[in-house]
Amino acid sequence: MHKHLSFDERVRIEEGLIKGYSLNKIASFLNRSQSTVAREVYRNRIPFHPKRNDFVKCVHEESCTIRDICGNLGCKHPCNGCLSGCHTDKCSEYVKYRCERILKAPFVCNGCEHHLKFSCFSEKYRYNAKSAQYKSDELLRISREGISLSESEMIKLDEIVSPLLLQGQSIDAIYMSHKSEIPCGRTTLYDYIDNCYLSARNIDMPRKVRYKVRYNHGKRPESFQTFVYERTYADYGKYLLKHPDINVWQMDTVIGSNGGKCLLTLLHEKSMFMLAFLLEKHNQECVINALNDLCDLIGIEMFKQIFQVLLPDRGIEFGNPYAMECDRYGEIKTTVFYCDPYCSWQKGKLERNHEFIRYILPKGKSFDNLSQKDVNLMVIHINSYPRKSLNERAPYDFANLLLGKDFLKLLHVKKIDPDRIILKPSLLKKKHK
Numbered sequence: 001m002h003k004h005l006s007f008d009e010r011v012r013i014e015e016g017l018i019k020g021y022s023l024n025k026i027a028s029f030l031n032r033s034q035s036t037v038a039r040e041v042y043r044n045r046i047p048f049h050p051k052r053n054d055f056v057k058c059v060h061e062e063s064c065t066i067r068d069i070c071g072n073l074g075c076k077h078p079c080n081g082c083l084s085g086c087h088t089d090k091c092s093e094y095v096k097y098r099c100e101r102i103l104k105a106p107f108v109c110n111g112c113e114h115h116l117k118f119s120c121f122s123e124k125y126r127y128n129a130k131s132a133q134y135k136s137d138e139l140l141r142i143s144r145e146g147i148s149l150s151e152s153e154m155i156k157l158d159e160i161v162s163p164l165l166l167q168g169q170s171i172d173a174i175y176m177s178h179k180s181e182i183p184c185g186r187t188t189l190y191d192y193i194d195n196c197y198l199s200a201r202n203i204d205m206p207r208k209v210r211y212k213v214r215y216n217h218g219k220r221p222e223s224f225q226t227f228v229y230e231r232t233y234a235d236y237g238k239y240l241l242k243h244p245d246i247n248v249w250q251m252d253t254v255i256g257s258n259g260g261k262c263l264l265t266l267l268h269e270k271s272m273f274m275l276a277f278l279l280e281k282h283n284q285e286c287v288i289n290a291l292n293d294l295c296d297l298i299g300i301e302m303f304k305q306i307f308q309v310l311l312p313d314r315g316i317e318f319g320n321p322y323a324m325e326c327d328r329y330g331e332i333k334t335t336v337f338y339c340d341p342y343c344s345w346q347k348g349k350l351e352r353n354h355e356f357i358r359y360i361l362p363k364g365k366s367f368d369n370l371s372q373k374d375v376n377l378m379v380i381h382i383n384s385y386p387r388k389s390l391n392e393r394a395p396y397d398f399a400n401l402l403l404g405k406d407f408l409k410l411l412h413v414k415k416i417d418p419d420r421i422i423l424k425p426s427l428l429k430k431k432h433k
Contacts, residue, residue, distance in 0.1 A: 004136070005032075005040055010129035013037060017110035017127055042107045044132035045125040046330035057097040057121035066093060098123050130322040131330040147197065153183055158198045161189065165200040170207075228314065228338050231321060233346055236311065236337035247305075247403075250347035251312040253282060254357055256367030263357070263367065263375065264290050266310070267350040271398035272390060274353050275411070276379050278372045284316070288323045295327050298410050303333050306403055311347055313339045356382045359423040374428050376412070381427060384416045394418075 005013075009030050016026035023041065027034040058064065066079050079091065099122040101112060108127045114120040147154065160181055164174045171193075175186050182189070192198050193205070202208050240246070247268065254263040254276075264277045264287055277294070279286040295303045312318040321336040339346040360378050361367065383396045390398060396415040400408060408414075 004140075005036075007129065007133045010040070010132050013040065014110065014127055014129040017041070017106055017108060020111040023105050038105060038107070040132070041127050044135055045102075045108045045127050046131055048109075048124055048126045048329040048331055056123050058091070058093075059095045059097050061097075064093070066091060096123050097121060126330055128326065128330045128332075130332075131326055134320065134322040147192075149183060154197065157182065157184075157192075161193075162199040165193075165204045168206075170205070228321075231337045233337065233340045233343070236309070239309070239335070239337065243308075246308040248309045248311060249307055250350035251310050251318070252347065252350050252354070253279070253287075253315065253317055254354055254361075255282060256361070256365060261367040261370065265350060265354065265357075266307075267347075267353055268395075268399065268403065269349060271402050272349060272353070272387060272395040273383055273399035273403065274350075274379060274395065276357070276375050278367065278370055278375050282317055284318070284320045284323070287317050288320065291324055292328050295333055298407060300327055300331060300333055302407060302410075303327075306407055307334045310334055310336045311339065312336070313344065313347065314341055353382070356385065356423060360425055360427050362425065370428070378427060380414060380416060381421050381423065383413070384418070385421055385423065386418060 009032075012030060013026055016029065023037050024034045027037040030037065064079070099120065102108065102123060102125050108125045109120075110127055112120070149157065160178055161171075161174055164177075165171075171186055171189050175182060175189065184192075193200055193202060240248075247270070249266045249268055251264070251266050254265055256262055262279050262282045264279050266275045267273070275294075277290040279290060294307075298306075310324065318324070318336075318338070324336050325332055325334055327333045344351050357378070360381075361370075383399070384394050386392050386394045394415065396408075396413070399413075
């Protein structure tokens with residue numbers, strides 16, 4: 001049996017909790033000890049709020065006589081039950097109420113009917129298999145970073161390796177002569193020297209300095225291909241057959257200069273309506289934060305209705321489907337599928353729309369001087385541009401019909417007159433180096 005819980009086992013734990021099974025019963029299904037399942041649930045449970053304006057009741061609320069927490073001296077009512085002061089950190093006596101379900105097994109609200117009816121005012125926790133797997137992968141990654149040797153072991157290693165390197169010997173020769181004394185492998189030795197952990201340097205290895213440094217394309221999580229397997233373009237096609245009327249958003253990034261800011265773009269397939277968000281870096285964290293910021297802006301219920309499916313390519317910035325599918329509280333907000341490798345035509349509408357961006361921001365130009373306000377202005381002009389494929393209407397017109405006025409209002413999106421549309425660099429007056 002594997003030491004670590006697998007993703008399938010975590011899914012079965014979540015399903016068991018939803019059905020109201022005890023931790024002991026779930027453990028017997030998995031052929032694991034009860035303590036293993038209990039630690040897994042307690043360690044990876046996440047706080048959540050069924051409603052964004054939800055609050056946690058104070059244990060002293062019934063007997064509390066405190067007044068004037070909000071500073072309104074004209075108020076003659078006690079503060080218990082008042083949302084402006086009670087149930088907040090403004091009150092020095094505030095102690096969050098916690099029901100027995102989260103104080104002892106099963107430690108989470110999965111399978112509890114009270115929080116679904118909004119009749120529970122306790123702190124709320126949920127176990128989510130995808131979120132738990134992500135946290136587990138991150139913990140494993142962090143635990144393997146840095147140096148695994150103690151200070152004394154590093155000093156001893158340096159005393160063995162560095163003098164021989166300075167004498168002109170190679171790593172392989174040193175390793176073969178002192179294999180029993182060196183507590184790491186050849187590759188690790190190269191890494192230690194490359195990161196300047198030893199006295200010897202790369203310049204002391206004549207052959208290595210002649211080699212060109214390899215370009216690092218970024219490392220995908222080991223589990224990336226596993227999760228893509230269940231989210232392939234073929235799976236996306238099957239999903240569409242079952243849900244033909246869903247809202248699908250193609251997703252990609254547009255690069256400025258190397259190492260600088262970039263754009264996260266989303267295009268609604270039915271309306272050709274596009275959104276763009278300025279990212280500080282071209283990485284997973286910035287993509288996830290942008291999606292969560294959008295979810296917080298419009299609310300998770302609207303996000304679930306409008307952004308039902310996201311379809312990115314297999315770029316490293318989209319390599320964490322768990323975090324993209326969940327909001328900050330661990331609640332599922334969308335479904336992610338991936339295009340096949342080297343098949344950009346599978347999200348061809350968005351690729352075509354990127355041409356409009358390049359009219360305004362030519363390829364190779366830096367985005368570092370851009371602001372989100374600049375990006376919003378550019379997107380407004382692109383979405384107001386009429387298309388022949390849309391029966392000579394603009395994407396904004398179809399978005400207004402298919403996505404709703406409330407959604408566009410929350411994003412501060414508007415339509416401009418066709419004669420005022422500018423699709424040239426002159427639209428943005430700033431100079432981008």
